[in-house]
Every structure is written in C-alpha cells, then in structure tokens.
Amino acid sequence: SSCLVPLAKMKLLLLLLLLAACWPVWGCGVRTVSSYNNTMRVVGGWNAQPGSWPWIVSIQVPWAEGTGHICGGSLITAEWVLTAAHCFINASYVELWRLVIGTSNLYELGPEAQVRYIKTLIIHEHYNNVTHVHDLALLQLDQPVQCNYYVQLACVADSSVQVSKLSPCYVGGWGAMYEGARSLGRTKILPYILQEALVNLIDIRICNRSDWNAWIIEKTHLCAGFPQGGTGTCQGDSGGPLICKDQIGDFYWLVGVTSWGKGCARPQLPGVYSSVQHYYNWIVSHISAAQESSWRWGHSSSGFNQFYKPVPTQSYRPNPCPYPRHKLVEFFTGVEQLLNTLKRNRP
Numbered sequence: 001s002s003c004l005v006p007l008a009k010m011k012l013l014l015l016l017l018l019l020a021a022c023w024p025v026w027g028c029g030v031r032t033v034s035s036y037n038n039t040m041r042v043v044g045g046w047n048a049q050p051g052s053w054p055w056i057v058s059i060q061v062p063w064a065e066g067t068g069h070i071c072g073g074s075l076i077t078a079e080w081v082l083t084a085a086h087c088f089i090n091a092s093y094v095e096l097w098r099l100v101i102g103t104s105n106l107y108e109l110g111p112e113a114q115v116r117y118i119k120t121l122i123i124h125e126h127y128n129n130v131t132h133v134h135d136l137a138l139l140q141l142d143q144p145v146q147c148n149y150y151v152q153l154a155c156v157a158d159s160s161v162q163v164s165k166l167s168p169c170y171v172g173g174w175g176a177m178y179e180g181a182r183s184l185g186r187t188k189i190l191p192y193i194l195q196e197a198l199v200n201l202i203d204i205r206i207c208n209r210s211d212w213n214a215w216i217i218e219k220t221h222l223c224a225g226f227p228q229g230g231t232g233t234c235q236g237d238s239g240g241p242l243i244c245k246d247q248i249g250d251f252y253w254l255v256g257v258t259s260w261g262k263g264c265a266r267p268q269l270p271g272v273y274s275s276v277q278h279y280y281n282w283i284v285s286h287i288s289a290a291q292e293s294s295w296r297w298g299h300s301s302s303g304f305n306q307f308y309k310p311v312p313t314q315s316y317r318p319n320p321c322p323y324p325r326h327k328l329v330e331f332f333t334g335v336e337q338l339l340n341t342l343k344r345n346r347p
C-alpha cells in the first residue's frame with residue numbers, strides 16, 4: 001500500500017504499470033514469504049515456511065523409498081531447472097523421474113504445486129565423476145510451469161554479481177538432518193518438510209587449506225557453512241540452491257548449486273557448491289541451443305531471451321514465467337476496485 005501513496009493523481013495506465021511493479025510475484029528471487037525461524041533443528045536448520053523457496057524443485061525417483069526424493073534443483077526459467085550432475089550417476093529411466101515444484105511438504109502438495117517430467121537432460125560435458133568438478137546439470141521440463149505465489153524463478157547470478165559481499169545466505173533442501181541419517185533408514189529420517197539454514201560464505205582460499213578440504217577446491221566452487229561446523233547441507237540436498245540476498249534490492253541471487261561435502265556440517269569442512277556465476281555462459285548457451293534445435297524441429301516452445309534480470313529499483317519488465325490468466329484477471333479486477341474506491345473517497 002505504500003506503493004500507492006504518491007500515485008493518487010497519476011494517469012490510469014501509469015498507475016497500473018507501477019502497481020504491476022509492486023506486485024510481489026513479478027520478478028525473480030523474491031521470497032514472497034520470509035521465513036526466518038530460530039528453532040534450530042538441512043543440518044542445523046529449521047522448517048521453511050510454505051512459499052519461502054518458490055524456485056526450489058524436488059527431484060524424485062518414483063520407485064525409491066518414501067517420497068522418492070533424491071536431489072534438489074532450482075527453477076531458472078519456466079522450462080528449465082538447474083541441478084547437480086552427480087544426481088544422475090547410474091541414473092536409469094530418467095524420463096520417468098518426477099519434478100515437484102511449488103511445495104514445501106512432499107506428502108501434501110497443495111493446490112499450487114506442479115509436477116513435471118524431464119524432457120531433456122544436459123550434464124556438464126567436463127563433469128568428472130571422481131573429483132566432482134563442474135557438478136552441474138540442466139533439466140528441460142516436459143511443459144513449462146505457470147508461476148504463482150508458490151512457483152517463482154530464481155535469479156541466476158552472472159559475473160557482475162559481487163557474490164563474496166552478499167549476505168545473508170541460506171541453503172534449503174529435503175536432505176538428511178544429520179550425517180548418516182540415510183544409512184539408518186531414510187524413509188523415517190529424511191524430512192518431508194523443506195528445511196532451510198542460515199550459512200556464511202567462506203573464502204575458498206581458507207576452505208582449500210590443508211587442514212580444511214585439503215586442496216581440492218577449484219575457482220568454480222563456493223564454500224558455505226561455519227568454521228565450527230554444525231550447519232550445512234547433507235545427503236539429499238544435492239543440486240539444491242544456495243541463495244544470498246542482494247546488497248540493495250529485496251530479492252535473492254542463486255549463487256550456488258549444492259555439490260558435495262566430507263560428511264555433513266563437520267568443523268572445517270563446510271559444504272561445497274558449484275558457483276553459478278562461473279557457469280552463467282554455459283547455462284545460457286545450452287538453453288539457447290536446446291531451444292533452437294526444438295524450434296528447428298518444429299516443436300512449440302516458450303521463447304527464451306536470457307534471464308529476467310532484477311534491478312534494485314524494480315522497474316517494470318515482462319517476465320518469461322507465464323501466469324495463469326485467471327490470476328491476472330483477479331489481480332486487475334482488484335486494481336479496478338481499488339481505483340473506484342479511491343475515486344469515491346476523493347473530496
């Protein structure tokens with residue numbers, strides 16, 4: 001409503017445009033529900049509020065135990081999910097895997113949740129299944145999602161983002177809440193409510209020291225957690241997002257893809273993430289190439305023109321993530337009613 005105050009005298013069209021800019025579901029990286037909760041319980045985290053990670057994806061193998069969840073991912077366009085390559089080691093029947101988007105509870109999906117299947121799997125061509133460098137994969141959905149309050153795009157960090165200066169940062173996932181949980185029988189111990197935790201980015205030169213991760217950290221990695229351990233990602237969180245708040249704007253950047261760790265949340269062994277900004281060009285070129293080849297073969301496809309790029313001032317830009325028409329109609333009906341009320345109240 002603070003958006004409206006200086007606008008009372010403006011022309012209708014301008015008002016509509018500005019209202020659209022204030023509308024929380026337009027953009028990327030906006031956490032429509034803030035979720036800070038200090039109840040410590042990922043490892044050292046807490047239950048995330050529904051809608052607080054609207055870009056998070058649960059990748060599920062339908063014939064696996066429990067919910068079938070095996071990895072996380074992030075929605076970066078209406079049709080593409082960014083995740084980790086190692087989720088697909090020994091994978092079979094990938095076309096039958098399920099992607100669940102728009103829920104925090106894997107047992108009760110809720111009306112806004114959307115289930116999709118994998119149309120295309122692109123694994124980083126230099127991914128090394130021994131060292132896990134370039135641990136990145138792209139999944140094309142069988143059909144685009146429709147954005148809503150619980151389904152939104154992440155903002156893909158490019159080289160212009162000064163990642164080391166960002167804070168706070170969070171990790172989220174449905175992975176184990178303590179090390180070894182999986183081998184103890186994952187059905188009972190893996191959470192079905194999304195967990196999130198606050199983490200600090202740790203300088204990769206420190207993370208690479210002989211008494212830490214011992215020289216296996218590359219420039220394309222990020223480390224996040226705490227020197228003393230206690231908080232971090234664990235088995236089942238792989239592929240999921242590491243996000244950090246923008247320095248100025250009220251939105252979050254997708255800066256890392258959960259890759260690996262020695263154990264979970266051990267002292268001086270923080271979680272290791274693929275640094276998204278290092279792969280920005282790889283992501284853009286592979287999505288563009290895949291879209292082009294599908295156009296060439298005559299399949300319909302929603303247009304791809306780079307990512308939605310947030311700016312701190314939130315000027316209006318069209319979003320590549322489509323909304324259901326009835327939501328737009330609802331929204332503009334609301335605006336009309338508001339305008340009528342304003343008109344009536346004018347002295």
Ligand SMILES: *[C@@H]1O[C@H](CO)[C@@H](O)[C@H](O)[C@H]1NC(C)=O
Binds near residue numbers: 037038046047
């Ligand atoms: C914090 O999390 C706990 C446990 O999940 C829950 O009982 C409590 O209501 C939450 N508090 C807030 C403010 O969200």
Ligand SMILES: *[C@@H]1O[C@H](CO)[C@@H](O)[C@H](O)[C@H]1NC(C)=O
Binds near residue numbers: 090129
């Ligand atoms: C790991 O990579 C090597 C060489 O690319 C390949 O021969 C091997 O089958 C891979 N292992 C798994 C488990 O995918």
Ligand SMILES: *[C@@H]1O[C@H](CO)[C@@H](O)[C@H](O)[C@H]1NC(C)=O
Binds near residue numbers: 089090
């Ligand atoms: C992949 O398959 C190979 C050969 O069957 C096995 O040795 C290895 O442990 C498997 N890796 C994973 C991650 O399941």
Ligand SMILES: *[C@@H]1O[C@H](CO)[C@@H](O)[C@H](O)[C@H]1NC(C)=O
Binds near residue numbers: 204205214218219
């Ligand atoms: C980590 O240490 C190894 C061994 O000294 C080195 O080759 C590598 O470049 C270092 N990584 C970074 C990011 O500096």
